[in-house]
Amino acid sequence: MVIGRILAPIFLLPALLFGALFFDSDSNREAEIVRAFDLPPAFLNDPKLQKIISKKRTEYQRHGFFKSLNQAYLFIPMIKDILVHSDVPDEFLFLAMAESGFSIDAYSHKKASGVWQFMPETGRTFGLQINDYVDERRDLVKSTKAAITYLETLHARFNKWYLAAIAYNCGEGRLYRAIKKAGTDNISVLLDEKKRYLPRESRNYIRKIVALTLLASDEDFMINQEYAYLLNRANAYSIAQVKVSRGERISRVAKLINMPAYKLTSLNPHLKYDFVPPKNTQYTIYIPYVKLNEFRQNYKPAPLETFYMLHHVEAGDNLSRIGKKYRVPYKMIKEFNRLHTNMLRIGQKLVIPLSKPLDLKNGKYTVKRGDSLEAIARIFETTVSSLKKLNNIKGSLIRVGDRLSIYD
Template sequence: MKALFKILLIIGLTCANANTKQNLNINQVDILQSLDIPQNFTHTSYYKDMKKSITKRQIDDFVRVLRAGYKYIPILKTSVKSSGLPEPFFYLAMVESGFSNKVVSNAKAAGIWQFMAVTAQAHGLKIDKYVDERRDPIKATNAAAKYLKGLKSQFGKWYLAILAYNCGDGCLRKAIRNAGTDDLTTLLDPNAKYLPDETRRFIIKILRASIIAKDSEFILSRDANILSTQGQKLTRVSVPGGTTLKQVGDSVGLSVKRLKEENTHLNYAFTPPNSKNYHIYLPESKLSIFNENFKPIQSNNKFYTYTVKKGDTLLNIAKTSGVSHKAIKEYNELQTSIISINQKLIIPRSDRNKIQSYVVQNGDTLEILSKRFNVAIKDIKEANALASNDVLAIGDNIVIP
């Protein structure tokens, strides 16, 4: 009886393994078909070598990158799916940046999708002194989808869109012209070198990542849950332009440092002051408390850029601009009061902080100027760093807050 049970158990396990392998093979074919790659590509040395390279170390590296980018995965997977891109394009972002919004390539490509500035702006992303939307996970993904669809329309196949995304459409057109075909196996020929080495490796890396995600060892691991769109999510909220992250953070109980990590598309710790409204990202768990506690401040605040000159100190700049020392540090994310020549500082400016230059005339006193401009004597003295016994001299340049 025991012998019979063992035989049945072995048969059952064998069938299970066979079914698992069969399902994996079907998944691999589906991956190729989704990218318009012919099924016979599985018989090439490129594909076989790629399959052999999937070791435990490769799977561990795959998991490590997923763990590092876990907070972006729900956004990216949802955006890729809703945009109509094949699933493997999710792994294009993984290969490009490791799901890091802070990566900048030697060629100055930035963000999860590693956009060059010109390409990003051509597809609707804003890049200025206040924001770099290449680092905005939703807007950049939508722009990447638009770009990739355009490449697909131009070349007719998804795998060609991947190649063009890496090397450029001009480079790919030249490669196809030289090869006399757009066949992937031919284009990957390492001896003919129709494509740059990096581009040939690029598509293989995307295929390998897509296949690892369907690998039985990975699927059975607890880390497979990271790929679920049900994980920790970021949510987008709208706030007035010029809103500081500190204002938002105080309303939801998060530090400016934490919010800055979630909003790497902001160049400073505030939203663009030249926009009526702008969006920031919060952990979804904070949405209800944000809606309850955050009180938007609609103001006409504007900002200007000040270039530090020789002899400037943060205190003097604060007095001259009429903006508090603390506010300048906050807006520029300064940890100390140390500043350097030619450093650019963002100075917030509002009606109550407006100043004007004034040249002291014969007979002027602090009391006379106080009455003339309806400004308290102490405010004039503070703005000009005057001591209590300072006397105004004819011809002196002072500021009136």
């Protein structure tokens, strides 16, 4: 049993949203906020910013400011904790709100996903795994760290936080061309409504983030919107990170720590199935901090018969052939995947319950009848080129009984 680092509990008090910022007056509060984004004080007088603030205030007075935060009360302290220990201003918490409304399930028509709305390519660039088993754009800790790294990269290039925020929305290339065309990175010029150096969405993007930040810093407004209720919910329910064995089922862990499986699943929305990826020896999941002692006392690695992985149906596959490949009765595969017939379609994904982790010993796999480099690469979440390089394979031919190194 290995316990991961515990996320420090951060209480969701008024200071949660703004760390150590203390204001003597509304004007000082507003000045500190625009300064955090490297914006000039005059930006507060921007007519469109004031219009957005007024609109948002009306919306939130009608529906409650924390309607979009209601499902986020568990992880806002976690995001804040990560931001506090970075060079990114705390106010960028509201970039996430502008991107997704703090919805874990947010998914755009452009295929952006998660609270920070990463595109697949950008997510992978900043270290997020996106594969058959997980989509770490929806991992609240990893995606937040990736977003911070991305924002720091953008700030290093453009040297102002408001430019980093705009680039996060429209892309580095698009912002660079806008600055070149405008001949300046001055915010009032870049947001010119007639020249339209930037897309309309990007022109309003920085305004929306600043508007949300200003509203969240208005203590009178927040208290009037039943703020205290959500603060107390967050105080009682912080998160801890723990490590489980590969292929472990989330539902089994939930049972061991006496909580409903659906609640534990909701804390791990990056997992596509009820089990963690089979590639690594261990995998980190999130549990309520109050359940940490129960986990320490009750968790032991799952027995081998609960090891799971995915199989992609290929041309020529049938349940019998797949069962022989993994040494699993085909009826078990059919039952586990709730198949009503024996008919399969190419590209279909089947969950395979294994009796042992595919004979992977000391990082080596023994080739069996019907194996191919493509299939082995997919199973172990690696690439054909990597397998060829590690095993000095020139073509694509492999033989039954060959021992292949899987990982470097």
